Amino acid sequence: METAFLRTLSDTDLFAGVRRLVDGEYRTTAALVAYLAEFENRKLYLREGCASMFVYCTRVLHLSEHAAYHRIAAARLARRFPAVLAGLERGDLHVTALELLAPHLTPENHRELLAAAKHKSKREILELIAGVNPKA
Numbered sequence: 001m002e003t004a005f006l007r008t009l010s011d012t013d014l015f016a017g018v019r020r021l022v023d024g025e026y027r028t029t030a031a032l033v034a035y036l037a038e039f040e041n042r043k044l045y046l047r048e049g050c051a052s053m054f055v056y057c058t059r060v061l062h063l064s065e066h067a068a069y070h071r072i073a074a075a076r077l078a079r080r081f082p083a084v085l086a087g088l089e090r091g092d093l094h095v096t097a098l099e100l101l102a103p104h105l106t107p108e109n110h111r112e113l114l115a116a117a118k119h120k121s122k123r124e125i126l127e128l129i130a131g132v133n134p135k136a
Helices: 004-008 012-039 044-048 055-060 066-079 083-090 095-104 110-116 122-132
Strands: none
Touching: 012 044, 012 055, 012 066, 044 055, 055 066, 066 083, 066 095, 066 110, 083 095, 083 110, 095 110, 095 122, 110 122
């Protein structure tokens, strides 16, 4: 990508460009997670000679192990709770938050916990989880 033109942008245009790109990334991540959920549901990774979604994501899609793990976890959670896709798309939630929250979400509490996780950092998500499931 050629970046020299960025130096010619006004501060206002640079701010707007960053915001537009981040919003696009939110939408793209939500779409990818939705597609991965259906892809795994159909076991299409087997057609590519992959034993698992993780192998497909890392060897065929060339995602990092970290990116693959979090997106697959988010995809599995989205199959259980479709509301997570809207949170991803709006930028309210990130894939790390979803991976951390997944073991704690139930049909009864998922809306409340997803709302409580809105715009939280990983550390804040861990604190939220500790409040929901305090350890002795």
